[in-house]
Amino acid sequence: MSVLSLSKAVSSLSDRLSQLFDHSQQSGILQLVEDVSLPPLMSWLAAQNQFPKIYWQGRDRREEVAAIGSCLDLSFIEAVDDSKLQQIYQQYCQQPHSVDVRFYGGVAFDRTLPSWPEFGRARFLVPRVELRRQEDSAQLLVNLNLNEQSLAQQVQQALAVLAQLCPAQPLLPPQKTEVLSRVDVPDFSRWSQLVTEVTSPAFNCHTPKVVLSRQSKLHVTQTPDPWTVLACWQGRNPTSFQFGFQFSPEHSFISCTPERLYRRRQDQLVTEALAGTTVRGLTADEDEKLAQQLLDDHKNSHENQFVGTHIVSELTPLSVQVNADEPLKIFKLNHIQHLHRVIKAQLRHDVSDFQLLQSLHPTPAVGGFPKKAALQYIAANEGYNRGWYAGTCGFLSSQLSEFAVAIRSALLEPGCINLFAGAGILTGSDPSLEWQELENKLATIMSILVDF
Ligand SMILES: C=C(O[C@H]1C=CC=C(C(=O)O)[C@@H]1O)C(=O)O
Ligand SMILES: [Mg+2]
Numbered sequence: 001m002s003v004l005s006l007s008k009a010v011s012s013l014s015d016r017l018s019q020l021f022d023h024s025q026q027s028g029i030l031q032l033v034e035d036v037s038l039p040p041l042m043s044w045l046a047a048q049n050q051f052p053k054i055y056w057q058g059r060d061r062r063e064e065v066a067a068i069g070s071c072l073d074l075s076f077i078e079a080v081d082d083s084k085l086q087q088i089y090q091q092y093c094q095q096p097h098s099v100d101v102r103f104y105g106g107v108a109f110d111r112t113l114p115s116w117p118e119f120g121r122a123r124f125l126v127p128r129v130e131l132r133r134q135e136d137s138a139q140l141l142v143n144l145n146l147n148e149q150s151l152a153q154q155v156q157q158a159l160a161v162l163a164q165l166c167p168a169q170p171l172l173p174p175q176k177t178e179v180l181s182r183v184d185v186p187d188f189s190r191w192s193q194l195v196t197e198v199t200s201p202a203f204n205c206h207t208p209k210v211v212l213s214r215q216s217k218l219h220v221t222q223t224p225d226p227w228t229v230l231a232c233w234q235g236r237n238p239t240s241f242q243f244g245f246q247f248s249p250e251h252s253f254i255s256c257t258p259e260r261l262y263r264r265r266q267d268q269l270v271t272e273a274l275a276g277t278t279v280r281g282l283t284a285d286e287d288e289k290l291a292q293q294l295l296d297d298h299k300n301s302h303e304n305q306f307v308g309t310h311i312v313s314e315l316t317p318l319s320v321q322v323n324a325d326e327p328l329k330i331f332k333l334n335h336i337q338h339l340h341r342v343i344k345a346q347l348r349h350d351v352s353d354f355q356l357l358q359s360l361h362p363t364p365a366v367g368g369f370p371k372k373a374a375l376q377y378i379a380a381n382e383g384y385n386r387g388w389y390a391g392t393c394g395f396l397s398s399q400l401s402e403f404a405v406a407i408r409s410a411l412l413e414p415g416c417i418n419l420f421a422g423a424g425i426l427t428g429s430d431p432s433l434e435w436q437e438l439e440n441k442l443a444t445i446m447s448i449l450v451d452f
Helices: 006-018 041-047 082-093 151-163 188-199 226-236 284-296 298-318 353-360 371-381 431-449
Strands: 029-037 053-057 063-068 072-076 103-107 122-126 129-134 137-145 179-185 209-220 241-246 252-257 260-265 268-279 319-324 329-332 336-347 392-396 400-405 409-413 416-425
Touching: 006 029, 006 137, 006 151, 041 053, 041 063, 041 129, 041 226, 053 226, 072 082, 072 103, 082 122, 082 353, 129 151, 137 151, 188 209, 188 416, 188 431, 209 371, 209 431, 226 241, 226 252, 226 409, 226 431, 241 392, 252 400, 260 353, 268 284, 268 298, 268 416, 268 431, 284 329, 284 336, 298 319, 298 336, 298 353, 336 431, 353 400, 416 431
Parallel strands: none
Antiparallel strands: 029 137, 053 063, 053 241, 063 129, 072 122, 103 122, 103 392, 129 137, 179 209, 209 416, 241 252, 252 409, 260 268, 260 400, 268 336, 319 336, 329 336, 392 400, 409 416
16 A cells, blocks of 8 residues: 555544544543655754644654644643653553653753743653654654543644644755854853863862853844754754754754763663764874874763763663673764763663653763762853753653753744853863863854854
């Protein structure tokens, strides 16, 4: 049987929705699925006028998702109530008729602090409509939440969303943005003070690593379309995760991050230590030499080691077995390269994604070591609110969950683009070199946004 085009699959699903029969004993999420031949998902998402909009592509390109609307939206503005989140999640995911319910969302860098409006300290949702590409299959899914409303009401809402879908439009490369001004927080002089303090023996003896970061606020004449920017970013770093959350037309958070927090398939977990950075060479020889220097460099290996050791010690009580790959490898991006160590674990059967998120996030690749002291120092000294930058974003489902670390990211708002970059500060860090590392980490997105 030939696979339906998206427009035919939408009509077929609409027909099926209209014919649904109300069994009053039904509860939870009812999911309708059609196999479909999909258009390019980012182009499709960019063309839609309904919110929220979510995009996700895993680093190994095994899953790509574009989703709009929601039938369940869990937003934690004042505090994250883990037990409530977990309870609601389990209630929706352990029902016999839920084929494959996924919760997409994110957790802020420091969930004990106020975060960005709309994004909250944590926000997870079950979309109304999802387009999913997985390995060789592609599906259109519609989710109905029978715990919140009657079947008839949910059907009506789903039909309205399907009726307003727009066809995908080709995405053109983004126009260069006119930057009126750029404000860095912290600025270089404050950054130097902070790096000097963190590397001083008096501080270092209790908190040996802090990942300091900077917000670069670009005031622009016109905010670009987030999906056009993300599509271009994806082209430059295809081996990174790409994701975006746009809860309303005004604000969007996009990321093209190389870093995985974890991927879990049943009880098999893959995570990693990604920290330690240098630039790419202009020739293959120079690139190789830079990679070797990075592998041999004491400060950078130490920077990575804090992350690996912490992850292994957090995973050990949750796992039957934990293995960290030896030796360290190199992860190459468009402008920079990182030290990389893969860590695998077989989880104990009673371990939930919420436990994993709590124990792994934030790793010393974005926070520091010890975690609590580093987070306190960041909150008191960095001078801006990180929100979802260096937070974690991804999806939860009963069989498969995956989260990326939200670095190499941008928050787009009316009239400004906020870019973020951080660097691990420890013994051996030099303020000017670490500042240059921040610039190197922004090089790809800056080359997409502005003319040099
Ligand atoms: C915190 C960031 O990068 C982390 C991940 C990889 C390498 C890092 C480093 O070498 O400092 C950082 O720990 C960022 O890009 O904003
Ligand atoms: Mg570094």
